[in-house]
Amino acid sequence: MDRIKIIEVLEGISYPGHLHTQDSLKAVTNFQFQDTDILLVTFPKSGTTWMQQILSLLYNKEDLQHIQNIPTWVRVPWIEQIYFFEYLAQRKTSKPRFFTTHLLPKFMIHNLKNSKARVIYMARNPKDVLVSYYHFHKFATFLPKATSFEDFFEQFLEGKVCFGSWFNHIKEWLSVQQELDFFLITYEDLSQEPRRAIQNLANFLGQQLEPKDLESIVHYCSFSFMSQNDQLNYSIVPSEIFDHSVGKFMRKGVTEDWRKYFSPEQNTKFNNIYLGEMGDVTVKFPWSLD
Numbered sequence: 001m002d003r004i005k006i007i008e009v010l011e012g013i014s015y016p017g018h019l020h021t022q023d024s025l026k027a028v029t030n031f032q033f034q035d036t037d038i039l040l041v042t043f044p045k046s047g048t049t050w051m052q053q054i055l056s057l058l059y060n061k062e063d064l065q066h067i068q069n070i071p072t073w074v075r076v077p078w079i080e081q082i083y084f085f086e087y088l089a090q091r092k093t094s095k096p097r098f099f100t101t102h103l104l105p106k107f108m109i110h111n112l113k114n115s116k117a118r119v120i121y122m123a124r125n126p127k128d129v130l131v132s133y134y135h136f137h138k139f140a141t142f143l144p145k146a147t148s149f150e151d152f153f154e155q156f157l158e159g160k161v162c163f164g165s166w167f168n169h170i171k172e173w174l175s176v177q178q179e180l181d182f183f184l185i186t187y188e189d190l191s192q193e194p195r196r197a198i199q200n201l202a203n204f205l206g207q208q209l210e211p212k213d214l215e216s217i218v219h220y221c222s223f224s225f226m227s228q229n230d231q232l233n234y235s236i237v238p239s240e241i242f243d244h245s246v247g248k249f250m251r252k253g254v255t256e257d258w259r260k261y262f263s264p265e266q267n268t269k270f271n272n273i274y275l276g277e278m279g280d281v282t283v284k285f286p287w288s289l290d
């Protein structure tokens, strides 16, 4: 708790000191991946917890209830966080090993390429990421207080929020995809066609899914189920870390919430920057700018 107000800065990008130290960040470079590992990569607020739950469900089809007893952050821990090795020790019998990261590929690409570890990149419409992240700054006491939506909007576009620029994050990971066993999935795919998106993910992971398994996974990863389960909705986190009086981790769970927040001017500015940053990206994302 003593590091709750600390922000670590490494190579120009800031990280909440409550969860990261210079050492925990740098240690990622030395982490040895195993061929069976599965690494989930996200920019914050892109549906990380949702995908952590789906991955656990895909590999625990026979015991879907049991995994509700272990928090997602222990089941699929962040490799850059200070608690990582503690959680890794708790999960040492688990195969495959699941990990999460919000970091850029440069921290781990060398060791990732030396293994056959699979990488799942979960992306979300950056406009919705921005809105979700704005609310998260009110809720998470370890992040700087957002003075206003207008200020946060500018900081996000300038890449001055924790974990840096959304644009850099996605572009850098997409630029190394050919070197990795890489799968791109979006929040929007999962929202709009959960069965199809989960089946595609299962195919990538080589997981056989019976129709009844698919239905169970869709149920146990639904917003309504997850938002009511204490191991999944972060309500067990002490109020010194998450201020439960001002919001919920499982806030809305919808797409296109940005429409309620962006002014027409902000939308134009966002679109111009998006087009400039993403002009060379050939991936067709399922979100529209307008």
Ligand code: A3P
Residues within 6 Å of the ligand: 042, 043, 044, 045, 046, 047, 048, 049, 050, 128, 131, 132, 133, 135, 221, 222, 223, 224, 226, 249, 250, 251, 252, 253, 254, 257
């Ligand atoms: P909102 O703030 O827009 O509601 P992360 O886990 O990367 O921090 O992302 C959190 C966002 O994912 C929040 O978005 C949260 O509500 C949403 N989310 C979590 N579980 C979800 C689910 N099962 N279905 C839809 N959205 C979910």
